[in-house]
Amino acid sequence: MTTIVALCIGVVGVVMLVVAQVLRRRASRMPDRGTPELAALHAEVRDTLDRAGWVASVKIYRRRTGAGLLEAYQAVDRIAHDETRGRGSTR
Template structure:
């Protein structure tokens, strides 16, 4: 049986998303990473912890960068 990487990624995000998310810690970590100038890493961390898609994570990280919530 052939399992594609896309399937595995969706499955991994579903598992991550089923765990409780500490948004305060996520916000703090994303803010710290953005302070270091690594926007791509901040988006990746947001995606890993929330299971969000790339566009959702990018938008959330941009809101955090502007001083709003994620």
């Protein structure tokens, strides 16, 4: 009986960890674009892209946000494409 209870507690714990991770990722994909912190991060990532390239930009994004590698790469890619589109439309 004790084994079954321990197994159930373990399963519930794992499910809670998975749900927490899914919610964390979902929340990180929906940033408030109006915050000064986010604008500063985007500016820093763009500057680093120009100076040092993709690897350094992804490292900075990960350090500042706590994002995973793939998530950070995708965010830097979005930032780079937003910058490219912005340059193309203003000139």
